[in-house]
Amino acid sequence: MKFNIVTLFPDYFSLTLKQSLLGKAIERQLFDIEIINLRDYATDKHRTVDDTPFGGGGGMVLKVEPLDRCLKALGYYHSDHRKAGNDNERIILTSAAGKKFDQPRAIRYSLCERLTIICGHYLGVDERLRHLYDLDEVSIGDYVLSGGEPAALVIVDAVARLIPGTMGNFETALEDSYMDNILGAPCYTKPAEYEGFEVPPELVAGNHKEIKLFRRREALRKCLANRPDLITEADLSIEEEAELKRSTDKIKKAEKEKDNNG
Numbered sequence: 001m002k003f004n005i006v007t008l009f010p011d012y013f014s015l016t017l018k019q020s021l022l023g024k025a026i027e028r029q030l031f032d033i034e035i036i037n038l039r040d041y042a043t044d045k046h047r048t049v050d051d052t053p054f055g056g057g058g059g060m061v062l063k064v065e066p067l068d069r070c071l072k073a074l075g076y077y078h079s080d081h082r083k084a085g086n087d088n089e090r091i092i093l094t095s096a097a098g099k100k101f102d103q104p105r106a107i108r109y110s111l112c113e114r115l116t117i118i119c120g121h122y123l124g125v126d127e128r129l130r131h132l133y134d135l136d137e138v139s140i141g142d143y144v145l146s147g148g149e150p151a152a153l154v155i156v157d158a159v160a161r162l163i164p165g166t167m168g169n170f171e172t173a174l175e176d177s178y179m180d181n182i183l184g185a186p187c188y189t190k191p192a193e194y195e196g197f198e199v200p201p202e203l204v205a206g207n208h209k210e211i212k213l214f215r216r217r218e219a220l221r222k223c224l225a226n227r228p229d230l231i232t233e234a235d236l237s238i239e240e241e242a243e244l245k246r247s248t249d250k251i252k253k254a255e256k257e258k259d260n261n262g
């Protein structure tokens with residue numbers, strides 16, 4: 001797998017990509033990341049890549065020509081690329097107005113051979129780039145960043161950890177939040193007691209069946225508390241459905257009592 005990151009700030013990535021899981025995986029050549037300076041595709045002596053917006057208003061817009069030149073240099077030819085709708089290599093445009101970047105999308109991207117991520121800046125990117133190329137316009141959340149660099153790092157991290165070999169134990173990823181449309185279970189480590197709070201006995205007793213049941217139950221509980229919207233998509237057993245209904249009724253009752261008292 002090869003990641004290309006197109007940015008105005010190449011230094012933003014230099015330290016981060018040497019750290020932790022990603023740094024080790026790059027060292028072991030499990031994937032490769034190339035940081036590309038968009039200014040290398042400017043043609044004037046000031047290396048201009050932005051200009052004022054048509055229609056007025058403040059701010060600057062990233063010009064379409066340097067981005068087009070850059071993508072062509074990476075081997076994408078816009079008419080061909082649009083037609084191909086190639087799932088093996090995607091071009092991602094980071095954008096606050098994009099489609100949600102979530103775990104299913106991270107899994108899809110982890111199966112690609114090449115991902116090119118464009119970091120926007122200022123007001124964003126000239127809209128015509130979207131017409132020229134088959135881009136995935138992707139947002140990492142409902143807020144506005146000053147540039148696409150943090151978003152690119154988020155995408156690389158979420159995708160790269162799914163590439164075989166990156167994680168020491170891939171099994172753990174299968175238990176992560178969002179892998180099964182629910183959240184991950186809470187976890188504990190030593191000491192077994194801290195400030196009067198004990199580790200749940202199911203985790204200490206060493207019975208694998210009990211541990212599995214406990215984790216599933218707690219994951220569902222967390223999901224109900226933090227992300228009830230996810231549960232409708234989760235694959236639940238009949239017992240879990242019943243348990244969930246009991247918990248939901250309990251929460252609703254408590255909320256009603258609170259309203260009545262307040």
Ligand SMILES: C[S@@+](CC[C@H](N)C(=O)[O-])C[C@H]1O[C@@H](n2cnc3c(N)ncnc32)[C@H](O)[C@@H]1O
Nearest residue numbers: 094095096120121124139140144145147148151
């Ligand atoms: C200041 S933002 C531009 C916001 C844009 N004018 C809008 O209203 O959607 C500059 C750049 O940051 C990046 N960016 C901002 N928020 C983002 C988000 N939530 N997800 C991904 N990229 C984001 C994009 O690359 C964007 O072009």
